[in-house]
Amino acid sequence: MKALIIGSGMGGMCTAIALQRFGIDTEVFEAIKEIKPVGAALSLWPNGVKCLNFLGLKEQIRALGGTMRSMAYNDFQHGKALTQFSLDPLVATTGERPYPVARAELQAMLIDNYGREKVQFGKRLVAVEQNENGVTASFEDGSKAHGDLLIACDGTHSIVRRYVLGYTAERRYAGYVNWNGLVTIDESIAPAQQWTTFVGEGKRVSVMPVAGNRFYFFFDVPLPLGLAEDRSTLRNDLKRYFSGWAEPVQRLIDQLNPDTTNRVEIHDIEPFAQLVKGRVALLGDAAHSTTPDIGQGGCAAMEDAVVLANELQINSLGIEDALLRYQHKRADRVKDLVLKARKRCDVTHGKEKAVTEQWYEELKSETGEHIINGMCHTIQGGPLS
Numbered sequence: 001m002k003a004l005i006i007g008s009g010m011g012g013m014c015t016a017i018a019l020q021r022f023g024i025d026t027e028v029f030e031a032i033k034e035i036k037p038v039g040a041a042l043s044l045w046p047n048g049v050k051c052l053n054f055l056g057l058k059e060q061i062r063a064l065g066g067t068m069r070s071m072a073y074n075d076f077q078h079g080k081a082l083t084q085f086s087l088d089p090l091v092a093t094t095g096e097r098p099y100p101v102a103r104a105e106l107q108a109m110l111i112d113n114y115g116r117e118k119v120q121f122g123k124r125l126v127a128v129e130q131n132e133n134g135v136t137a138s139f140e141d142g143s144k145a146h147g148d149l150l151i152a153c154d155g156t157h158s159i160v161r162r163y164v165l166g167y168t169a170e171r172r173y174a175g176y177v178n179w180n181g182l183v184t185i186d187e188s189i190a191p192a193q194q195w196t197t198f199v200g201e202g203k204r205v206s207v208m209p210v211a212g213n214r215f216y217f218f219f220d221v222p223l224p225l226g227l228a229e230d231r232s233t234l235r236n237d238l239k240r241y242f243s244g245w246a247e248p249v250q251r252l253i254d255q256l257n258p259d260t261t262n263r264v265e266i267h268d269i270e271p272f273a274q275l276v277k278g279r280v281a282l283l284g285d286a287a288h289s290t291t292p293d294i295g296q297g298g299c300a301a302m303e304d305a306v307v308l309a310n311e312l313q314i315n316s317l318g319i320e321d322a323l324l325r326y327q328h329k330r331a332d333r334v335k336d337l338v339l340k341a342r343k344r345c346d347v348t349h350g351k352e353k354a355v356t357e358q359w360y361e362e363l364k365s366e367t368g369e370h371i372i373n374g375m376c377h378t379i380q381g382g383p384l385s
């Protein structure tokens with residue numbers, strides 16, 4: 001059996017590694033010539049980490065991950081903790097640690113584990129065809145590839161999604177802009193082993209540790225779509241949006257490097273139930289695009305990869321049947337994650353001011369139990385819990 005995998009992001013590479021481990025032939029096609037991940041870092045929660053463990057990458061992911069022992073929400077003006085608690089109960093319940101990791105390092109690790117020489121860069125898929133014998137992928141450079149199935153891991157702007165659904169699923173602007181990057185850890189900004197978030201005015205500023213003595217940081221501000229802002233205005237923009245915020249936030253803005261800080265207008269896509277068409281399956285952001293508000297988009301892609309590979313490995317009624325079983329196992333889970341993230345997004349970013357104000361109030365009496373229970377519930381819904 002040969003699988004054509006489109007896209008070498010974390011969804012594509014986890015799928016390729018999983019199938020390779022089961023002895024299934026794979027070919028990976030990536031549109032761009034050199035991988036440049038969007039975003040500086042991301043948090044991998046135990047459901048995602050367990051998928052990487054399952055792929056034999058336990059030690060590698062541990063080496064890339066920051067040590068995150070506690071979590072705190074701070075008041076935006078004074079920087080004082082509204083709540084601060086240990087993440088040990090989350091680790092004890094789920095059986096694994098969360099690992100914030102630099103994206104470029106995660107991507108390189110996955111590609112190297114699969115075999116960098118086997119990824120065909122500069123191959124942009126433009127069309128898919130299938131019949132009862134297999135699938136043909138056509139690329140922009142005029143070349144074609146044939147396989148028994150095709151797994152589309154071509155991200156949020158997926159072109160295969162339209163082929164599978166028969167319509168264009170529009171991306172929905174979530175109402176806020178996110179800036180993210182990496183800085184050297186500075187404990188006058190936040191404790192080195194803590195995920196610290198400053199909240200107020202429907203905005204947030206967050207830092208979490210990744211390996212190499214670095215903080216992954218991000219800023220969120222509710223804003224209209226399409227503002228004329230870029231790197232040249234970045235520091236001034238942040239200074240203006242966070243005027244009056246606590247000293248650690250000002251220090252972070254002073255220390256970040258505008259040249260390596262990303263600005264992203266956050267979108268998601270209304271969940272849909274159809275993830276496959278015959279011998280073609282959508283996976284990762286192609287199948288479910290979420291806001292990053294519960295840090296689960298990449299983790300869900302890893303879950304997809306493990307489930308899809310298992311279905312192909314353990315079932316014997318043919319490829320189309322195995323893909324339908326993948327769809328059956330994943331559609332509700334990924335819908336749940338997208339909608340949960342959207343809900344969290346609205347509360348965090350002041351969609352209804354009164355609801356957000358109430359959340360700030362609730363944080364003052366939060367012991368950690370409520371937040372950790374919510375996170376564990378999300379994490380434990382994964383296939384390897």
Ligand SMILES: Cc1cc2nc3c(=O)[nH]c(=O)nc-3n(C[C@H](O)[C@H](O)[C@H](O)COP(=O)(O)OP(=O)(O)OC[C@H]3O[C@@H](n4cnc5c(N)ncnc54)[C@H](O)[C@@H]3O)c2cc1C
Pocket residue numbers: 006007008009010011012029030031032039041042043044045048123124125126153154155156157158159178180264283284285286292294295296297298299300301
């Ligand atoms: C600001 C932000 C923060 C986030 N934080 C987190 C987090 O903390 N935790 C988490 O789990 N997730 C997080 N996410 C989500 C996560 O980044 C995505 O869910 C994840 O990258 C999806 O992986 P993917 O492989 O499906 O898609 P991608 O990573 O987008 O990869 C798709 C690949 O396909 C290639 N491609 C596209 N079109 C074609 C084509 N036609 N032919 C060939 N190749 C093609 C692209 O070049 C790309 O390499 C965050 C997202 C954002 C925006």
